[in-house]
Amino acid sequence: MSLAAALLAGCSQMPTIGPSRNEVSEVADKQVGQAIQIVDVDDGIARRLQAQRKQRLFSDSLGSAVNPAFGIGTGDAIEINLWEAPPAALFGSGLEATGAPSSARAVTLPAQVVDHQGFISVPFAGRIHAAGMTPMALEDLIVQRLKGKANQPEAMVRVVQNTSSKVTVVGEVANSLRMPLTASGERLLDALAAAGGVRQPINKMTLQVTRGSDFYSMPLDLVIRDPKQNVPLRAGDVVTAIFQPLSFTALGSTGKNDEVNFEAQGITLAQALARSGGLLDSRSDPQGVFIFRMEQPKALDWPNQPVATTPDGLVPVVYRIDLKNPSSFFVMQTFAINNKDVLFISNAPSAELQKFLNMVFSVVYPVMNVVRFTQQ
Numbered sequence: 601m602s603l604a605a606a607l608l609a610g611c612s613q614m615p616t617i618g619p620s621r622n623e624v625s626e627v628a629d630k631q632v633g634q635a636i637q638i639v640d641v642d643d644g645i646a647r648r649l650q651a652q653r654k655q656r657l658f659s660d661s662l663g664s665a666v667n668p669a670f671g672i673g674t675g676d677a678i679e680i681n682l683w684e685a686p687p688a689a690l691f692g693s694g695l696e697a698t699g700a701p702s703s704a705r706a707v708t709l710p711a712q713v714v715d716h717q718g719f720i721s722v723p724f725a726g727r728i729h730a731a732g733m734t735p736m737a738l739e740d741l742i743v744q745r746l747k748g749k750a751n752q753p754e755a756m757v758r759v760v761q762n763t764s765s766k767v768t769v770v771g772e773v774a775n776s777l778r779m780p781l782t783a784s785g786e787r788l789l790d791a792l793a794a795a796g797g798v799r800q801p802i803n804k805m806t807l808q809v810t811r812g813s814d815f816y817s818m819p820l821d822l823v824i825r826d827p828k829q830n831v832p833l834r835a836g837d838v839v840t841a842i843f844q845p846l847s848f849t850a851l852g853s854t855g856k857n858d859e860v861n862f863e864a865q866g867i868t869l870a871q872a873l874a875r876s877g878g879l880l881d882s883r884s885d886p887q888g889v890f891i892f893r894m895e896q897p898k899a900l901d902w903p904n905q906p907v908a909t910t911p912d913g914l915v916p917v918v919y920r921i922d923l924k925n926p927s928s929f930f931v932m933q934t935f936a937i938n939n940k941d942v943l944f945i946s947n948a949p950s951a952e953l954q955k956f957l958n959m960v961f962s963v964v965y966p967v968m969n970v971v972r973f974t975q976q
Contacts, residue, residue, distance in 0.1 A: 620946050624890060624918060637895075637902045641921040641928075646935045648900060653866075653936055658788070659828040661816045662809060666785035666832045672730050672738065673764020673835065674718055678757055680709045680742065685752035690724055711760050724749050735759060767833045769795040771841035772805065787830045788823060791839050800843045803863040810838040817842075819864035848937050850876030852945035853884035862937065869921070870932040872943055879923070879945055886923035888946030893917050893938055 624638070639645060672678060683706045684691045691707040712720055718731025725745035730738050735757040746753040762780040770776045774796025779786065788807065792798065798805050798820065805820040811834065820841070823829040833839070847861045855877015862875070869891070873879070879886060894914040897907065902915065909915055921928050921935075937943075 620885070620888065620949065624888070624920070624946065637904050637907070637915055637917045639900065639903065639917060639919050641891075641919050641931060641935055643927070643931055643934075645900065645919075646931050650934055650936060652896075652899060655818065655822070656816060657829060658809065658816060658818055658823065658831045661814075662811065662831045664828060664831055671732050671734055671765070672714060672757075672759060674714050674716055674731050675763040676759055676765075677711050677713050677761035677763075678720065678730070678735075678738075679711045679760045680722060681756040681758075682707050682709065682742075682746075682750075683754040683756075684750045687751065690746075690750045690753075713761075714764075722746075731764075765835040767791055767835070767837040767839060769839045769841075771808075771839075772799045772843045773797065773841050774799060781833060781835055785832045787832050788839065789830050791833060792841065795841075798841050803865070804843060804845055804861075806842045806844045806864050808840040808842055809833075810840065811836070821863070822865055846939040848872055848939070848941040848943055850943045853880045853947055854878065854943070854945050855880065867937050868933050869935040869937060869943075870929070872937045872941075873932070876943060883947050885946045885948040888948075889921045889923055890944045890946070891919040891921075891935075891937070892942040892944060893919065894940075 682691055709722070714720055714730050718729050719727045720730045721727050722742055722745065725742055728738070728741060728745065733741070738757045739755045742755040742757075743753050746755075762782075765781040766778045767781060767786075768776075768778050769791045773792065777795055779791050779794045788809065792807075802821050802824065803819075806817050807820050807823055808815055808817045809831075818829060844864050845861050846864065846866070847859050849859050850872070851857050854873075858876070860872070860875050862872075867875075873889075879889075894910065895917040897909060897913065897915055899915070899917075907915055919935075921931065923929070
């Protein structure tokens, strides 16, 4: 009995890679450990966490319909051509319009900028509020204003400089720019192409679209693979290409202890284990697979009450999974890894005992050899 006690005491003093499976489990039973939630991962837990991670699509948030009305805005420069049938009373001294009947006369007004109140000035028509109108609507309004003053007036409006209907493209792109929108309805990838594309690998990039006071994000490769997410842009949108190198840390009895990067669309626990080299068959505990994470307070119903949080409002959580249970291999395929997660594999109890015995034998054998030599 005394020998067994000595062995157990020796094992507890051995250097180790971290806490054992039992030591992690005991944290939940200690008063000081109430701040840490220990959750056994099963299919229900994985499904609940997966539902909260559902990707918010651009097509749902920003809409997929092209804005049919391309309006004139404050700061735009517009050019107005006016026609008048003979006998021309107001614009008779103008130049002959190309392609028009020889008797029709046209005059081109100097290009003018829509002022900060949204107005322009047209001779004999007065000040007209043009901001928010389409070129065709402005043409009709000018004609209405000139009726009774000009002989059968006609008008054509052309935007020669578009400054109001633009989108801004910034971030990890070749050239940040402000791209003017046209009536053709430019889309998200059009803006990215105009900026020269992204400067980082596509699978590490996230696109963020800011519209008004709201913003929406999606991985770039998902936008490329799903044409529905290549949504039409609107004036004032800001497209930001964000280089987001997500990673988790693998520690313990894995094939390699390292910080492992992963793609913006995310990976599962099964993929994370494979990328970290899997479990070491000689020393790992398949019942001691843990994911250490700072979780949102409303993520789950926590087993330990009251729930303590960190200063930034997050709950320290240890997710535990038993790989001796065959169903766990299906659960791992739906349990998603978060950025900054720590994946830890504890040593098996037999591995700790083996280390202690190796240490004992490394001391005892030389002593026994010395004793044997002196007795000869």
